[in-house]
Amino acid sequence: DTGVSQDPRHKITKRGQNVTFRCDPISEHNRLYWYRQTLGQGPEFLTYFQNEAQLEKSRLLSDRFSAERPKGSFSTLEIQRTEQGDSAMYLCASSLGLAGTNSYEQYFGPGTRLTVT
Amino acid sequence: AQSVTQLGSHVSVSEGALVLLRCNYSSSVPPYLFWYVQYPNQGLQLLLKYTTGATLVKGINGFEAEFKKSETSFHLTKPSAHMSDAAEYFCAVSDRAGTYKYIFGTGTRLKVLA
Numbered sequence: 577d578t579g580v581s582q583d584p585r586h587k588i589t590k591r592g593q594n595v596t597f598r599c600d601p602i603s604e605h606n607r608l609y610w611y612r613q614t615l616g617q618g619p620e621f622l623t624y625f626q627n628e629a630q631l632e633k634s635r636l637l638s639d640r641f642s643a644e645r646p647k648g649s650f651s652t653l654e655i656q657r658t659e660q661g662d663s664a665m666y667l668c669a670s671s672l673g674l675a676g677t678n679s680y681e682q683y684f685g686p687g688t689r690l691t692v693t
Numbered sequence: 694a695q696s697v698t699q700l701g702s703h704v705s706v707s708e709g710a711l712v713l714l715r716c717n718y719s720s721s722v723p724p725y726l727f728w729y730v731q732y733p734n735q736g737l738q739l740l741l742k743y744t745t746g747a748t749l750v751k752g753i754n755g756f757e758a759e760f761k762k763s764e765t766s767f768h769l770t771k772p773s774a775h776m777s778d779a780a781e782y783f784c785a786v787s788d789r790a791g792t793y794k795y796i797f798g799t800g801t802r803l804k805v806l807a
């Protein structure tokens with residue numbers, strides 16, 4: 577078990593460009609979450625997948641943001657027409673979440689730090 | 694709606710001293726509760742969790758926390774601080790159903806003085 581991985585670890589982009597981040601969860605985990613963390617703040621929930629279905633999106637997720645999880649495996653988060661306010665650490669987490677197991681803790685990846693210039 | 698308050702954005706302790714990081718939550722039903730640690734430029738690592746059962750929970754690296762329903766608190770403690778404990782600590786709550794998404798506090802940065 578190699579844990580949750582994210583790619584790239586760092587991304588610098590110019591305002592107006594599109595960026596895409598990838599998350600590979602722990603292989604048997606069916607639940608996947610994206611969070612955004614700005615400097616000095618705790619992570620804020622963006623969106624949630626159960627298997628391949630996107631079941632919840634935060635109001636923080638404007639229409640410039642889109643996330644997918646094809647086949648219930650890896651996930652991508654795309655930001656179109658980036659703005660300086662999008663600069664943040666984007667964290668991915670996964671959990672097993674099987675009913676009756678009481679195992680709802682989330683395991684986090686190292687994050688992708690986005691800087692929009 | 695759920696919320697988490699972490700009192701003290703910065704806490705300094707001497708090496709060997711007691712560590713106490715405070716977390717209070719607001720929730721209409723008893724939530725699941727978690728403490729995570731974050732080292733610079735890294736993701737979050739789970740320290741401990743409370744879901745059901747014993748209210749005193751032991752975690753990794755000598756940390757423990759006690760769920761007090763009457764005080765809506767879940768404070769994190771460690772009897773003796775080590776230099777390696779210097780990091781940022783986050784308290785989080787989640788529902789007991791649905792998406793189980795986390796609501797995080799704003800974090801407490803722990804500094805350990807030699």
